[in-house]
Amino acid sequence: MKKHIEVNISHADLMSVASPGRYVGGETNVIIKNEILNELRTNGYTSAVRVAFGFPDVYEIGMSNLAMQILYKVLNEPEWCSCERAFSPWPDMDKVMRDKNIPLYTLETKSPLNEFDVVCFSIGYEMAYTNVLQMLDLGGVPLKSADRTEEDPIVVCGGPVAYNIEPMADFFDAVFMGEGEEVDLELAQMVKEYKDSGKKDRQELLRKLASIEGVYVPSLYKDEYDLEGHFIALKPIEDGIPTIITKRIIKDLDGIPYPTEPVVPNMSTVHNRAYIELFRGCIRGCRFCQAGYIYRPVREKSAQVLCDNGIAIEKSTGYDELGLLSLSTSDYRGLPELTDGLLKAYEGHHTSLSLPSLRIDNFAMELMNKISSTRKSGITFAPEAGTQRLRDVINKGITEEDILKSVRMIFEGGWSTVKLYFMLGLPTETMDDVKGIADLAIKIEDLYYDIAREKDIKVRRPEITISTSLFIPKPFTAFQWEAQDSIESLGEKQRYLKSLIQRHKSIHYNWHGFETSVWEAVLARGDRRMAPVILDGYKQGCIFDAWDDMFKYETWLQVLADNGLTVDQFIGAIDVDAPLAWDHINIGVTRKFLALERKRAYEETVTPNCREKCAGCGAACFKTGVCYE
């Protein structure tokens, strides 16, 4: 057991880096458990379980993450447990810390990561993997699970990437599948028993952790490949270890605590607003969308509870904006009741609501007129594909007519800014589909001038922005077997699209770099052979890969080749019957259903959403939510 030390960063060091407010803590609503701190200061030791919650990106991003705020609250609830936060130091601070041997510390008690019992990461995107290694490394924690001893923390993670954590299998002692509110505490409880008995047998603890439902212990499994290098299986190395790990979900979202007193950063973050969570899951089932499958089934919170949350959170934070979070705001059935309640409660406070992914209809228009803040940002649509054919392929239940009807309402309401999101490289995509993107944007442009003429509105130039991201085949989607489009083909599509809108001054085009998407695809469908690659990349200086200007594609390709692997091995098409590196995880939605959805995609058949007609995806096994409405 490591004795407690308090890390001290000098004023000069703080003044030498950008945004020193990232590294000092002292925020509103921060939780510091004084009894535990006193114990640490006097004895250098506490019997309580100490969890360091790491977010592998910069402070401003991490502090906008709802999962972290939720689990921070949950883990600080019991007397015998405490949770503190740590973030990735930006490269300037990373250098200061390495040069001066300053360990990465938590913001609450300034303790180095290696003195905690548990270090828990919330990982939202694959590109953050190297930052996990950076944080462990700076925190003095051995990077590989196999190298850790009883002296070291148990390193765990959760988040959407956990469903295929194989590329990071070497580095995590345990992984949470699904929602963490209950399973986090179950793990902490077991660690408490381990600590109480003097931390004797780490291996034994890991075996016990594997018995918790929803906890995956990678070191208890062994991967196998055939002679050509295809993945064949992942098998438990001993008896009594589960062959399938089923994700955990919260059945009743109203029944769990919600952080109505979240930590409010002193410095500005990406959003500067409070959040409430309307529901989890999505009824829609877009075939490319991982979130749409892994969070099934849809479970809603009641409008009453949400309204109470919204009132409490405004009081405790002072924020003047409340974000209503979900995958598809308009699918929340209590939306009118909730927004009415909140707007009434906020009257005179000038607190506004932010409603991302709101479908534009009469109700939405009325609502937007009541909320001033939507005016700043303009209105966004995500048709994802340019033609009806391709929208049917991806199961995006939205027609051109729907879009034009909504756009008409917006223009008539006096807005002139529209943002359109599309994906390039979707399965079955042709140049006609690419042209469809331009056609739709041009139709919207024409519509603006038509309406301006009809209604005698002073004609401004409308601002229509097309953004394209690139299709990335993700595990646990209907497209998990698909190949990623080649860089050459994507380049051609991008150039073609650009040429089609060139002469339209009110249409702007934003695109996303290809390389990052390729690498994301490699990580997303990678297996355990990727672990040494990630480690080597980190050693060669790759961190903050999610930041375009810091992403080093050449280095990654080199490191991949050095490890005897190729990009094509991971981004190529996978046989529908072939074993997958994530087959040992059960998300409720069955592999059979995903295969059926893939078949329907090629047949251009739409699957109705959960509320229209249950498609029998398998998630009903959790016995809750939309499946039982």
Add this chain to the structure above:
Amino acid sequence: MSKKKYDERVLAMTKQQHLVHYVLRTRFARKGAVSYIGHLDLMNLFGRTVRKSGLPILYSQGFNPRPEMVFALPLGVGIDTEGDYVDISMSVPIQPEEFVEKMTPLMPEGLSIVSVVYKDEPKNSLMSVVTMAEYAIKAPGITECVKKIMEMEVVEVEKKAKGKIVTNDIRPQLLELHEDASLPDCVEVLVKAGSTSNLRPESLLQACTRYAGLDPEDASNAGVTRLCLYGGEYPNIKRIEEFT
């Protein structure tokens, strides 16, 4: 309601209403973690805190209403203060006692209210009132260094402005030095501050390393506290509270 109608209504409202500012001129202090945020972040932090108080704050007009607040002088990242000022407007008169009572328990760690006076519609903007600031600077041997600087006739320092490096003479901005013989590593200086002429403590520290042999490492580690802001014309120094 269409956007056009909405715009018109807001415009009409703004024209009609002459909003009376019932001002609480608040002297505040900060130290510790909260000293490492920038001025804009500090303004937002104050904004959230008054919003939590439930006091009848006056909001600005327009599409993005915010609590009406005027800060006397921006406070740089890493600088502590014992005497900065902010005018916070209410829509009805509020007594300083009530304001202090409601605000004190809500103040973020490291940020505190020192004193408050009530001003009925101040005639001069708080920003235009400030002309001088007093700083305490702590660094090894700093007193001797500043003394040396004060004896010079011209003290040129370099400053980055709009991407270019410009040189200027800070000597006219240095007004007084207060030393305490028992504290050679701490000096108090009265300098010009405000919108017409403003000496930033970094410039003085830069001068000390350039002309008086202050160790650069010590300079970047120097602790700077703004002790107080003043108005008036030197040597006629007036307290900020006195201005109406």
